[in-house]
Amino acid sequence: MDNVEEKTAKENAPSVIERYYTRWYRADMKGKACEDHCILQHSNRLCVVTLAETHPILQNGRTVKSINYQISNGCSRLSNKVSGKSKRGGQFLTELAPLCRITCTDETEYTIYSCIRGRLLEVNENILETPILLLEKPSTEGYIAVILPKFEESKSITENLLSREEFERVVSKRSITETQPS
Secondary structure, three states: OOHHHHHHHHHHOOOHHHHHEEEEEEOOHHHOOOOOEEEEEEOOOOEEEEEOOOOHHHOOOOOEEEEEOEEEOOEEHHHOOOEOOOOEOOOEEOOOOEEEEEEEOOOOEEEEEOOOOEEEEEEOOHHHHOOHHHHHOOOOOOOOEEEEOOHHHOOOHHHHOEOHHHHHHHHHHHHHHHHOOO
16 A cells, blocks of 8 residues: 555544444533533443533634632542442532533533433543643543443433434524624
């Protein structure tokens, strides 16, 4: 194979995310416009919580000042300790459980929610030291958390989420509304 064919093959090859994960979305989280979350669901049930590409943090060249996994005085997502095959000890999350709070340099604060029910397996501590990962690689190294839904709920967790096509329709309706004069 010559270099041109090899380069073309690499460019056309789907990424790991595209090959093994299904993207699901939650638009306008808790009624806040454009605060969209993305859930990457693997075939083994694991779900990775990330920011959707339309989230305000990823728009308008914002800079992340801090990320805080301390949800309340008695609850820190960083203290989550999971062990064993059945993932004992993982904090159980509901759909609207906050995972972290992200503060931008313009002092705007965003709360990131789990969007699905399940056990918290891990939070991404790398974004605490390197918050730029959240902006540059939100679907890979800049993920927020990994959640494992209960086996019996793994098929139904997507009922409250939008598929890629449904999400794109929501986003296109937003842009039409924004461009119409009031």
